[in-house]
Amino acid sequence: MRKHELLALIEQKRQELIQVVAANGLASSVTIKCSKQLDDLLNTYNRKHLQGIHS
Template sequence: MRLDQCEVAIKEKKNEMIQLGMTKGLQNEETISCSQELDKLLNDYNRLLSDSKHSKPIDHNDDYFFMLSKLAYKLLSIPYKYFFTY
């Protein structure tokens, strides 16, 4: 199963479980069974995300660039008069 298919299946199962819970109650066997099926789908989805084909490698340069851009913004937002104190 692909990520997008898994996302659709999760959304459908979640809606089904909510409907069952509201009509038959949370302790009903059908609701519990549906919840367990949703758990399996969520586990499959997490497995797909952790798969190297689907996960984006962590790029620490992105974090560094973001931190530098925030610092530059802070420096540029300091009023000009604070640079020259007599």
């Protein structure tokens, strides 16, 4: 996946999470699932695109 595609997915998931929190609260299972999906996307981005920057 290209960098710009991954960044677009991250932003979409971030916006989705904001909406899910507003509708369901912070502790709902839907919110937690969405948050984990965002974490996975962010971790993928960090592994693929930031790995060599801090070395």
